[in-house]
Amino acid sequence: MTFPHRHLLGIEALRQEEITTLLDLADRYAALNRQPDKHADALAGLTQINMFFENSTRTQASFEIAGKRLGADVMNMAMQASSVKKGETLIDTALTLNAMHPDLLVVRHPHSGAVDLLAQKVNCAVLNAGDGRHEHPTQALLDALTIRRAKGRLHRLSIAICGDIAHSRVARSNIMLLGKMENRLRLIGPPTLMPSGISEFGVEVFSDMAEGLRDVDVVMMLRLQKERMDGGFIPSEREYYHRFGLDAEKLSHAKPDAIVMHPGPMNRGVEIDGTLADDINRSVIQDQVEMGVAVRMAAMDLLAQNLVLTRAETA
């Protein structure tokens, strides 16, 4: 088994060669996705349920398209409007769904660790689509695939992650994945948005964009959540944009061929200049969205293979 995992809960549990396996498969799905006929049958006959306890449009759509292209029966559940409101606990919800025999469960939850908890209670494959500030593994994988395709490699690159590191699950998963693939990581942001214990992460920390971006190959911007903007963590939106918003001037400190990434949705004029985000020579933001579908197809394909194998063994 080249990808010996029952669930995809985080990057933390993955090994370097497993990440490569997944990305190689995703490359093939990226090619398929550009064909007129985009259908494959890796998930034929299987049921995929998307449970989103937190709002999401793009991630949910991406998982839905990925599942449908692989032939799964896909169902979306908007958990905010459902029995959770009636006081049902997460575990009861999980057990209820489990009784319907799903094969793949895609879960997003506002609390760190909630997806791990749920995975302990069901007997299907669980994919973490983001849990609190903990992990968002498919985002890190799609970022990795985007970098690998743009730069031709995924090692020995100098990569800057900028913005709200403290509250970002995207940052955590990326720090882990890019670290495992042996890249040099730089984190840039105001100290109020840096997580505690950051000095033990094996990364360089900067609170100045010009300094932090010097000679990097990749610039990853993070979304600044609206509720953090006013007074709590930073004094104001405009001061943040002035000091940490990515524009052409700040980007000029990076390598001339450095690429710009953003997990979306973007706040134009807050963390990134609108023109720069649309610059097809620098920005790979649209590629990230495209690779998202491919990576999710690959992840679900690998987990489904394991699921089928395990079931055959137990039968």
Added chain:
Amino acid sequence: MTKLTFLNARLVDPEKDEIVIGGLVVEDGRITRHLPKDAPRLTSGRVIDCDLKYLAPGIVDLGVKVCEPGDRHKESYRSAGLAAAAGGVTTMITRPDTDPAIDSPETLEFVTRRANEASPVNVLPMAALTKGRAGREMTEIGFLMDAGAVAFTDCDRVVTDTKVFSRALTYASGLGALVVAHPQDPGLSNGAAATSGKFASLRGLPAVSPMAERMGLDRDIALIEMTGARYHADQITCARALPALERAKANGLDITAGTSIHHLTLNALDVADYRTFFKLKPPLRDEQDRLAVAEAVKSGLIDVISSMHTPQDEESKRLPFEEAASGAVALETLLPAAMRLYHAGLIDLPTLWRAMSLNPAKRLGLDSGRLAIGAPADLVLFDPNTPFLMDRATLRSKSRNTPFDGARMQGKVLSTYVAGTCVYERT
């Protein structure tokens, strides 16, 4: 006149700071004689040959939560009392953070009546310092003392209004009442589920710096200096709070401090993959803090080790970590967990018993916690070496939220006596 004789025991005496082989004679619930090694077997009364096992004063556990009134399904005086007896705890000093809070003489009387009819071990209640533990008006401290309250505390809620707190401290000091507080800066620790650091960041948990504890302690020390109150900090759990405590003691303030057995034997990494049975208040600290606190217990800077027994039902723990309730049960695991400190060579047995028995008794004005002649025969006979695999299904508490489930432990209670009466015997 009932008579009970213990022979051939290793007597753990925290007062004399020694372990000697010998025996005790108990008459009418009190220790009346010490017997030398190889004393001849006496004929009258019951004689127990301790077979060189350890006989120590029963544990005086400062800060036990029994969930009456309000949540009897989590823990009753009966179940807590049985758990205490099995854990070698002969006196439970109970907390008032019930629903409703124990903040009036009437509720206190109810609790005392329930305790007396249901618990096999001594129960001495603490009462709330402010009404409803809301931090606005002080309770009837005088009446509550008359009704038997041994100390006053709002438990894990900090009285944030310093004017309210200083008045309550002043009023309490006029009556000689002991105030037990939770040193913590409530603003800084708001919403935290873990101690800040690499681990909390990797797990994506909202976290608080241990500095919040020191800030809370600093504030309280200033108020004690101002009011002259008798003060006990319920849990000191980090290295950074220790110098302030040391200075306050050196300055002659009437201050003592406790810590919990969990903070002495576990650290933040034990949370691992969001194990909610390890969610405590304050949250578990890093290893350096744990060792510094153990050292402070050894030196006597921290006076008291308690279980901070906090029952929670399965529903309140089977939740995502941030949403899960805090606290762990520990009446039955306090002694075996303390044996970890002994076996690791961190703290010896007389010192452990000074912290678990003698000091809390002294602080509350009790004459227990000793092996001296005239002391109540509240005793625990134990073997520090018996190994066992902790299985939470065996716990007598109604709630079984112990972080030691499945853990290898060493040290078992063989029998427990309250006023010379056997309340627990291992079968």
